[in-house]
Amino acid sequence: xxxxxxxxxxxxxxxxxxxxxxxxxxxxxxxxxxxxxxxxxxxxxxxxxxxxxxxxxxxxxxxxxxxxxxxxxxxxxxxxxxxxxxxxxxxxxxxxxxxxxxxxxxxxxxxxxxxxxxxxxxxxxxxxxxxxxxxxxxxxxxxxxxxxxxxxxxxxxxxxxxxxxxxxxxxxxxxxxxxxxxxxxxxxxxxxxxxxxxxxxxxxxxxxxxxxxxxxxxxxxxxxxxxxxxxxxxxxxxxxxxxxxxxxxxxxxxxxxxxxxxxxxxxxxxxxxxxxxxxxxxxxxxxxxxxxxxxxxxxxxxxxxxxxx
Numbered sequence: 257x258x259x260x261x262x263x264x265x266x267x268x269x270x271x272x273x274x275x276x277x278x279x280x281x282x283x284x285x286x287x288x289x290x291x292x293x294x295x296x297x298x299x300x301x302x303x304x305x306x307x308x309x310x311x312x313x314x315x316x317x318x319x320x321x322x323x324x325x326x327x328x329x330x331x332x333x334x335x336x337x338x339x340x341x342x343x344x345x346x347x348x349x350x351x352x353x354x355x356x357x358x359x360x361x362x363x364x365x366x367x368x369x370x371x372x373x374x375x376x377x378x379x380x381x382x383x384x385x386x387x388x389x390x391x392x393x394x395x396x397x398x399x400x401x402x403x404x405x406x407x408x409x410x411x412x413x414x415x416x417x418x419x420x421x422x423x424x425x426x427x428x429x430x431x432x433x434x435x436x437x438x439x440x441x442x443x444x445x446x447x448x449x450x451x452x453x454x455x456x457x458x459x460x461x462x463x464x465x466x467x468x469x470x471x472x473x474x475x476x477x478x479x480x481x482x483x484x485x486x487x488x489x490x491x492x493x494x495x496x497x498x499x500x501x502x503x504x505x506x507x508x509x510x511x512x513x514x515x516x517x518x519x520x521x522x523x524x525x526x527x528x529x530x531x532x533x534x535x536x537x538x539x540x541x542x543x544x545x546x547x548x549x550x551x552x553x554x555x556x557x558x559x560x561x562x563x564x565x
Contacts, residue, residue: 261284261286261294262294262297262298262301264284265280265284265291265294265295265298266298266303266317268280268283269305269315269316269317270317273316274308274312274313274314274315274316275314275315275316276313276314276315277291277292277295277314277315279314280294280315295307295315303317304317304318305317306318381430381447382448384448385430385447385448388430388447388450388453389423389430389447391453391455392420392423392432392447392453393423394455395420395455396420396421396422396423398455398459399459399460399461399462400420400455400456400457400458400459400460401417401418401419401420401437401455401456401458401459401460402417402418402420402434402453402454402455402456403415403416403417403453403454403456404416404445404450404451404452404453404454405450405451405452406445406449406450406451407449407451408449414438416436416437416438416443416445417436417437417438417456418432418434418435418436418437418443418445419434419435419437419460419462419463420432420434421433421434421435421442421462421463421465421467422434422467423447424467429446429447429448430446430447430448431444431445431446431447432444432445432447432450433445433467433470435463435465442465442469442470442473444470444474481519482519482520482521482522483519483520483521483522483523483525483526483545484517484518484519484520484542485517485518485519485520485526485530485539485541485542485545486515486516486517486518486539486540486541486542487515487516487518487530487537487538487539487540488509488513488514488515488516488537488538488540489513489514489515489516489533489536489537489538490513490535490536490537491512491513491514492536493514493533493536493537494508494512494514496533497514497516500529501516501518503519504516504517504518504519505517523544523545523548526545526548527545527548527549527552530545530549531549531552
């Protein structure tokens, strides 16, 4: 689009001392005549372009204007460029064509090489989620209802029809949020639990609800410290403990074990997490959590016909 090209040319001139018409034509894959017209358009928009003749000639934006008006630095562009590469790894099929190239055109080769060496973002989803993301992304943009089968965290299966509003990545998992017609409220769905996704012919008017609204409501309702626990982990589990209990107090003991004053949002989540460590964790308290763990262990023993004293 012409507007995209004009913006890209302007940002190029802001970040480079002088650029020839030939270089710009090659970079944006247009003719020299088009570049000349673009320069006139930029001038008419109030951005002062100065042209220089000769072998080292080209175009510049007046130095005073550059100092007063430049908004994004090369570091800013480097961060944007890295983030866009990560986004492209998620939604390559629906990623705006040429956007990464246009942003990259605003950076020197040296800046791009430096950015590649220092920062990379890989948001590639699990294979089962990749197709869901592409399909849902298109459905969201087209404002079509979507219907799917969903399994909640307790194993209950339901059919849902929602007004899809957006996709987001949280804690290494992808989620969809939207207005659920069955619940008459906004709901969040984990993609890995969704199946049989069907785009519906009906369209909808997007409600004035953002992801921040959803997160704010969730944070106001959630109690992440509802269940406290004192845990002692074997030395072999230290790395995993630091990964998963980074928000809690972690102490390393003289014998190499690790003690954690952990917090969980429910007794169920506490039991699930503790059992996932098998014999690498000992629960020191509270008594009600220990009793709940014993109940689960006895149920496992009965299932596998193991005697417990």
